[in-house]
Amino acid sequence: MKCRTCRGPAVIDIRRHNAGFCREHFLHHCEEQTRRAISSHKMLASGDRVLVAVSGGKDSLALWDILIRLGYQADGLYLGLGIGEYSDESGTYVRAFASERDLPLIEIDLARDHGFDVPRAAAATRRAPCGSCGLSKRHLFNSAALDGGYDAVATGHNLDDEAAVLFGNVMRWDEGYLGRQHPVLPAATGFVRKVKPLVRLSEREMAAYCVLRGIDYQVEECPMAAGNKHLGYKELLNGLEEKSPGSKAAFLNGFLERGHHRFAEHAATERDDLGACSVCGSPTPVYADAESAPVCAFCRLQEKASTAVPVELRTSSGGTAR
Amino acid sequence: MKCRTCRGPAVIDIRRHNAGFCREHFLHHCEEQTRRAISSHKMLASGDRVLVAVSGGKDSLALWDILIRLGYQADGLYLGLGIGEYSDESGTYVRAFASERDLPLIEIDLARDHGFDVPRAAAATRRAPCGSCGLSKRHLFNSAALDGGYDAVATGHNLDDEAAVLFGNVMRWDEGYLGRQHPVLPAATGFVRKVKPLVRLSEREMAAYCVLRGIDYQVEECPMAAGNKHLGYKELLNGLEEKSPGSKAAFLNGFLERGHHRFAEHAATERDDLGACSVCGSPTPVYADAESAPVCAFCRLQEKASTAVPVELRTSSGGTAR
Numbered sequence: 001m002k003c004r005t006c007r008g009p010a011v012i013d014i015r016r017h018n019a020g021f022c023r024e025h026f027l028h029h030c031e032e033q034t035r036r037a038i039s040s041h042k043m044l045a046s047g048d049r050v051l052v053a054v055s056g057g058k059d060s061l062a063l064w065d066i067l068i069r070l071g072y073q074a075d076g077l078y079l080g081l082g083i084g085e086y087s088d089e090s091g092t093y094v095r096a097f098a099s100e101r102d103l104p105l106i107e108i109d110l111a112r113d114h115g116f117d118v119p120r121a122a123a124a125t126r127r128a129p130c131g132s133c134g135l136s137k138r139h140l141f142n143s144a145a146l147d148g149g150y151d152a153v154a155t156g157h158n159l160d161d162e163a164a165v166l167f168g169n170v171m172r173w174d175e176g177y178l179g180r181q182h183p184v185l186p187a188a189t190g191f192v193r194k195v196k197p198l199v200r201l202s203e204r205e206m207a208a209y210c211v212l213r214g215i216d217y218q219v220e221e222c223p224m225a226a227g228n229k230h231l232g233y234k235e236l237l238n239g240l241e242e243k244s245p246g247s248k249a250a251f252l253n254g255f256l257e258r259g260h261h262r263f264a265e266h267a268a269t270e271r272d273d274l275g276a277c278s279v280c281g282s283p284t285p286v287y288a289d290a291e292s293a294p295v296c297a298f299c300r301l302q303e304k305a306s307t308a309v310p311v312e313l314r315t316s317s318g319g320t321a322r
Numbered sequence: 323m324k325c326r327t328c329r330g331p332a333v334i335d336i337r338r339h340n341a342g343f344c345r346e347h348f349l350h351h352c353e354e355q356t357r358r359a360i361s362s363h364k365m366l367a368s369g370d371r372v373l374v375a376v377s378g379g380k381d382s383l384a385l386w387d388i389l390i391r392l393g394y395q396a397d398g399l400y401l402g403l404g405i406g407e408y409s410d411e412s413g414t415y416v417r418a419f420a421s422e423r424d425l426p427l428i429e430i431d432l433a434r435d436h437g438f439d440v441p442r443a444a445a446a447t448r449r450a451p452c453g454s455c456g457l458s459k460r461h462l463f464n465s466a467a468l469d470g471g472y473d474a475v476a477t478g479h480n481l482d483d484e485a486a487v488l489f490g491n492v493m494r495w496d497e498g499y500l501g502r503q504h505p506v507l508p509a510a511t512g513f514v515r516k517v518k519p520l521v522r523l524s525e526r527e528m529a530a531y532c533v534l535r536g537i538d539y540q541v542e543e544c545p546m547a548a549g550n551k552h553l554g555y556k557e558l559l560n561g562l563e564e565k566s567p568g569s570k571a572a573f574l575n576g577f578l579e580r581g582h583h584r585f586a587e588h589a590a591t592e593r594d595d596l597g598a599c600s601v602c603g604s605p606t607p608v609y610a611d612a613e614s615a616p617v618c619a620f621c622r623l624q625e626k627a628s629t630a631v632p633v634e635l636r637t638s639s640g641g642t643a644r
Contacts, residue, residue, distance in 0.1 A: 170492055171562070171569060173576030232565070236558060240493070243554065247493060254495030262584040 012208050015245035023212050030209045033200040034066045041184045043195035048151040050074040050195075051106070053141050054097075056090030056218040058210045059156030061097050063198055065215060067154065068103070074154070077144050079137060080109035082117025083224055090218045097215065106148065108140055114302050118224060119310035121301055129224040129311070132301055139282065139298035145192040152193040160203040162196065163252045164233040170255075179267025182260055190276070190283035199252070334530050337567035345534050352531045355522040356388045365506045365517035370473040372396040372517075373428070375463050376419075378412030378540040380532045381478030383419050385520055387537060389476065390425070396476070399466050401459060402431035404439025405546055412540045419537065428470065430462055436624050440546060441632035443623055451546040451633070454623055461604065461620035467514040474515040482525040484518065485574045486555040492577075501589025504582055512598070512605035521574070 001010040003022035010020030014029075021029055038044050050067060054060040054076045067074040078094045081087050091107075098105040111117045114136075116124075121132035145153045157165075162181070169177040185194040198206065210217050225231065241248045275286035277296035284296035295303075323332040325344035332342030336351075343351055360366050372389060376382040376398045389396040400416045403409050413429075420427040433439045436458075438446075443454035467475045479487075484503070491499040507516040520528065532539050547553065563570045597608035599618035606618035617625075 171573050171576075173573070173580045175580050236561070239558070251493050251495070254493075258495045258497050 011212070012205075014202075014205065016202075016241070016249055018245075026208065027212060030062070030201060030205060031066050031069060034063075034197045035070055037183060037200045038070075038195070038197050041182075041195075043184045043193075043197055044072060044152060044154075046071070048072065049149065051077050051141070051145045051148060051150040051153050053077050053079070053137070053153060053155045054094050054105075055079075055156070056093040057156070058206045058215075058217045058219075059158050059161075059198060059203070061093070061156075061215050061217050062206045062209045062213075063154060063156040064097070064103070065213060066209075067197070068101070075104040075106065075148075075150070077106045077108070077141060077153075079140055080107065080111070081133060081136075082109075082111045082119065083222060084119075086218070086220060086223055089220070093216055093218050106144060108144060110136060114306075116302060116305035116308070117310065119312075120308045121305040122224065123311045124305040124308035125301070128228060130228055130230070132305070133224070135297055135301060139296070142190075142192055142194075143280070143282065146190075150192060152187075152195050154195050154197055156198055156206075157196040158198045158201050158203055158206055159249060159252060160234055160237070162199050163237050163248045164230050166252055166255055167233040167237060168229060175263055175266045178260070179263035179265070182256065182264075188283075190274070190281075200249075202248075333534070334527075336524075336527065338524075338563070338571055340567075348530065349534060352384070352523060352527060353388050353391060356385075356519045357392055359505060359522045360392075360517070360519050363504075363506045363517075365515075365519055366394060366474060366476075368393070370394065371471070372474050372476050373399050373463070373467045373470060373472040374476045375399050375401070375459070375478070376416050376427075377401075377478070378415040379478070380528045380537075380539045381480050381483075381520060381525070383415070383478075383537050383539050384528045384531045384535075385476060385478040386419070386425070387535060388531075389519070390423070397426040397428065397470075397472075399428045399430070399463060399475075401462055402429065402433070403455060403458075404431075404433045404441065405544060406441075408540070408542055408545055411542070415538055415540050428466060430466060432458060436628075438624060438627035438630070439632065441634075442630045443627040444546065445633045446627040446630035447623070450550060452550055452552070454627070455546070457619055457623060461618070464512075464514055464516075465602070465604065468512075472514060474509075474517050476517050476519055478520055478528075479518040480520045480523050480525055480528055481571060481574060482556055482559070484521050485559050485570045486552050488574055488577055489555040489559060490551060497585055497588045500582070501585035501587070504578070504586075510605075512596070512603075522571075524570075 001013050001020035002008065003010045003025050004019040005025040005028075006022060008022045011023050012026050013020040044050060050072050052060065052064045052067060052074050054064055056078070064074055064076055076094065076098055078091060080091060094105065097103075118129050118133045118136070121136070122129035125132050141153045141155070162183075166181055169181060183196045183199045185191070187193040209215075237248050237251075273285055274283040275294055276282070277284045277299055278293035279295055279299040282296045282298065284294050286294050323335050323342035324330065325332050325347050326341040327347040327350075328344060330344045333345050334348050335342040366372060372394050374382065374386045374389060374396050376386055378400070386396060386398055398416065398420055400413060402413060416427065419425075440451050440455045440458070443458070444451035447454050463475045463477070484505075488503055491503060505518045505521045507513070509515040531537075543553075559570050559573070595607055596605040597616055598604070599606045599621055600615035601617050601621040604618045604620065606616050608616050
């Protein structure tokens with residue numbers, strides 16, 4: 001297989017593009033796809049101050065690297081989730097990346113700064129940990145960006161992530177989520193702009209990007225996510241992609257071109273019904289028949305989880321550890 | 323497991339309803355689900371003359387049986403597709419069903435009446451046979467119903483069929499197909515009403531219905547459909563259903579409640595742009611810049627396929643036969 005650009009030996013082939021690339025042109029391809037996603041969805045303007053939510057995984061570190069190379073002023077935000085060794089290691093990769101490149105990194109630690117962690121939240125809510133983890137991330141990324149005066153929060157969601165989320169939303173025909181699923185969510189009162197510049201790149205491409213750039217990242221999957229529906233949908237879409245390369249991108253891009261706008265109005269209406277949380281001031285739904293002042297979902301979770309006994313974590317060897 | 327209704331021993335359990343049924347109450351359940359589909363989607367009025375498209379498979383024969391039991395005046399329409407032994411056997415099951423019950427059966431034979439069959443159509447179009455088979459069915463069901471003065475054509479599409487078709491339409495976000503995918507398509511100029519009364523019942527339920535009613539049906543899958551995408555989507559949805567019972571029905575019903583109306587306008591616009599086929603008079607798209615009189619897709623297929631050398635059919639033992 002030869003490089004599509006220079007006809008030299010390829011190091012990777014990308015079936016949905018029916019193309020191979022050498023190291024140099026593959027790295028260029030990743031930057032170019034990111035640049036195109038940013039420009040076609042008007043995610044960022046030059047000069048924007050961007051806060052990159054970095055988890056220590058391949059996607060977010062690659063995103064930070066690419067945004068810097070594309071010339072954006074991009075600082076990092078790391079949120080310590082308190083998921084045992086997994087979180088400890090993830091933090092190490094993020095700090096090493098930032099310090100090697102001398103990039104500003106903001107750190108928030110759920111336990112230190114908010115009195116709970118994801119295992120405690122899972123215990124308190126008695127639900128899959130991914131729900132309260134996602135809620136905490138959305139809330140804290142947004143408030144950190146507002147506090148720091150950033151123009152946008154960028155997250156490392158790639159094509160596989162977005163296609164799997166879309167799949168779940170479509171299986172339930174969840175109007176609100178379908179209306180909000182877009183690579184750019186504009187700023188609104190209390191909300192900073194959210195952008196996903198990696199939507200044109202697959203998981204496999206992001207892993208290859210990190211390897212070829214020499215970026216060390218957390219390879220382990222989150223131990224609390226194992227077996228969740230999202231990972232099942234990813235597997236299922238990988239099966240379809242294997243049989244017909246390009247179907248994952250066609251599914252996501254088809255939605256963005258021909259589906260999303262039909263649900264956007266529904267989501268916009270939901271945003272209009274928001275007031276301010278009486279604890280932290282964040283936007284939160286206000287109900288006309290409520291008997292007390294509104295408290296946002298994050299503040300309610302914090303209240304409940306800070307006194308909970310954490311669920312036990314399974315280690316990769318199958319035992320439990322805390 | 324006990325029958326949900328009478329607590330007697332169950333002969334079948336239906337996981338998505340978390341219920342078992344004895345023979346008597348299972349048969350009642352199938353009739354009741356059909357009655358509810360007809361009434362909630364206003365498919366048929368009492369006194370309507372219905373033409374049931376019967377293939378000889380479990381779904382369409384069960385549908386015919388149930389419609390008669392529900393008191394509708396339902397005649398059968400069998401279309402001979404010319405798919406070797408498979409079609410010969412299918413016709414035998416249909417004729418036996420009709421004559422045992424003394425029900426009127428209209429027969430159309432593609433080769434005898436239109437000069438081609440599905441293997442010839444597949445050869446002429448050089449595409450998967452399912453495309454021209456579906457086109458021929460839609461055209462001939464519609465024209466037979468109009469000729470016979472029927473109020474509606476009823477087809478045996480079940481929950482599994484409709485969910486798989488929806489899945490394919492959603493993977494491509496095909497606006498036109500999404501707008502037209504509904505259990506009832508109202509009549510319009512040149513179009514008879516189309517209804518799918520089995521959308522609340524699964525493939526497995528229809529097979530059990532036939533077995534318990536003693537209806538003999540064609541068990542073989544169409545040899546020309548093997549390996550097509552539709553069957554792949556069915557398998558994939560079965561995997562999801564296995565893990566979370568009810569997800570298939572939630573997917574289809576969620577679309578009908580919260581998705582379909584967002585695409586319906588698109589489909590309605592497409593129907594407005596139709597004129598009459600210059601050969602057979604059927605509705606067909608008319609393009610302002612066309613250089614000749616419009617000819618519908620079926621008449622074009624008939625013209626092309628009647629002179630084609632048919633593709634070879636594979637027998638179930640793996641050899642080929644004509």
